[in-house]
Amino acid sequence: MRLDKFLCETLGVTRTQASRVLKSESVTVDGNVIKSGAVKVSEEAEIEFEGRLLTLSGPRYFMMHKPAGVVCSHEDAFNPTVFVLLDEVNGEKLHIAGRLDADTTGLLLLTDDGQWSHRITSPKHQCTKTYRVWLADPIAADTASQFEQGVMLRGEKQVTLPAKLEQVDDYEALLTIHEGKYHQVKRMFAAVGNKVEALHRESVGALELDETLEPGEYRPLTDEEIALLR
Template identity: 65%
Template sequence: MRLDKFLGTTLGITRREAGKLLRDKMIEVNGSVVKSASMQITDDCDVEFNGRSLALTGPQYYMLNKPEGFVCSHVDDHNPTVFVLLDIVSPEKLHVAGRLDGDTTGLVLLTDDGQWSHRITSPRRVCEKTYYVEVADPLDESAIELFANGVELRGEKDLTRPAKLEIVGEREAFITITEGKYHQVKRMFAAIGNKVEALHRDRIGAVELDEDLEPGEYRKLTPEEVASFNK
C-alpha cells in the first residue's frame, strides 16, 4: 500500500493532507523521516506520526473511567469532552456507546463499531446498567418494590421497565436498569420524592469498570468483553 493511502486510512485524512504531513517531515518509517508519498508500506513497516505508531486495525473498543465535568460528545462550547482523554490516533472516529451526563462519573464504552454499540443502546435490547447513587434524603425499603414495579417519569406515559434497587446505606444504593431514557436514574428518584446527589456507573452488561482504573484512564476491552454484547 502506498504511504499516502496508508496515512489516509489510519488518520482519516485526504491524500493531499497526507502529502503535507510528509513534506513537513512529520512521518517516520522504520525510524527514518520519509517524504515520498509513493513509498510502499508492508506488514513489517513501523510507521509513526508525531511519535505515535500507526497501524491498520479493525474495530476499536475501549472502556474509560469518566471523570466529573467531561461530556460524552465530540464538541462542546463549555466543557471538555471525554475524547481529549484518549492518547490514540484519530479519537474523532470513536463514539460513546451509552452516554453519561457531565456530572455523572464511571464506566463509558467507546468504539468505532456502530453495529456493536447499537446492541448496547437499542431500546429493543435488554442491556443492564448498574449505577452507584447517593441521594439527598434517607432511602425507604418501599423504594425497592416501587422500582421493581416501574415508576412513572414526568412527561412519560409508560412506566419504566422493572429496575433492581439495592440499598447499601442510609442515602446510598445500587440501581440496575435496562433502559437508557434521558436522565433516567435521576428522574426515577425524583418520581419517588428524592434527589440524586451523586451518580457513578459501575457496569454495562457483563463489562465492569476496573477498580484500578483512575478517573480519566482507559484501556482496550478484551475480546471476551467485546463478544459479550454479541450474544
C-alpha cells in the same frame, strides 16, 4: 499500498495533507524517516506518526473512567468533552455507546463499531447498566418494590421496566436498569420523592469498570471484554 494512501486511511487526511505530514519528517517506516508518499509499504511494516504506531486494524473499543465535569459530546460551547481526554489517532471517528450526564462518573464506552454500540443502546436488547447512587434523603422502605414494579416518569407514557435496587445504607444504593431514558436514574428517584446527589456507573452488561483506571484515564478493551457485549 502506497504510504500516502496508508496515511489517508489511518489519519483521516487528504492526499495533499498526507504529503505535508511526510515533508514534516514526522513519519517513520520501520524506524526510518520517509518523506515520499510513493513508497510502497507492506502489511508487516511498522509505521509511526509522531511516535505513535499506526494500524489499519479493525474497529476500536475503549473503556474510560469518566470524571465529573466533562460532557459526552464531540463539541460543546461551554464544557470540556470526553474526547479531549483521548490521545488516539482519528479520535473524532469514535462515538459513545451510552452517554453519561456531565456530573455522572464511571464506566464510559467508546467505539467506532456501530453494530456493537447498537447492542448496548438499543431498547430492544435491554442491556443492563448498574449505577452506584448517593441520595439526599434516606431511602424509603418501599423504593425497591416500586422500582421492581416500574415507576411513571414525568413526561413519559409508560412505566419504567423492572429495575433492581440493592440498598448499601440509608443514603447509598446500587441500581440496575435495562433502559437508557434521558436522566433515567435521577428521574426514577425523583418519582419516589428523593433526589440523587451523586451518580457513578459501575458496569454495562457483564463489563465492569476497571478499578485501576483513575478518573480521566482509559484503555482498550480486551477481546474477552468486547465479546461480553456482543
